[in-house]
Amino acid sequence: EVVLTQSPATLSLSPGERGTVSCRASQSVVNHLAWYQQKPGQAPRLLISDISNRATGIPARFSGSGSGTDFTLTISNLEPEDFAVYYCQQYGNWPLTFGGGTNVEIK
């Protein structure tokens, strides 16, 4: 099983700042890496797939990068609605696995 380790667990930032979330895989997932956003009481929402492809309707301030085992989600110029939990997911190997999540909170 591919273990995805996200860091940090919590990221405290102010609106307008830049946020960076890391996701490290225990083995290569090639480019099969997605990111989701989840707000309290809501289902997750797909942000990015294939490392860097934004899903329909996702603002350009969300970007993804990386390769192989190390990936990054960057949120430039944080908006109030961006404070949420973010998860990475790999789909390069079975079983499909998620990272433990990063809580981006208001400082």
Place this chain on the structure above:
Amino acid sequence: EVQLLESGGGLVQPGGSLRLSCAASGFTFSDYTMNWVRQAPGKGLEWVSMIRGSGTNTHSVYYADSVRGRFTISRDNSKNTLFLQMHSLRVEDTAVYYCAKDLSAYARNFFDSWGQGTLVTVSS
């Protein structure tokens, strides 16, 4: 607009059974791989099971190790409905269960639409 509506959750005793349903609309259900993903209270996401659009052929379903042999995924394409039959439930199966649609009809194995979830509580 894609809509996924789960139902069937509730309180069940350890060792009991429950059947979840997910009613789908807004897309050609039979074309798409569908999944169940769960989230224990206050915890992260865990993929549970997947079924391809073609049905319940043994080559078309996948399970997480934690549920294999206890849970069965199935679908009724004529009714646009996804199911998860759960047996031998354990306390650690307590979670919100989400129905999730694959992005593509070619089974990319990540999820562009999710239901609102249904809560399963396993407790005596």
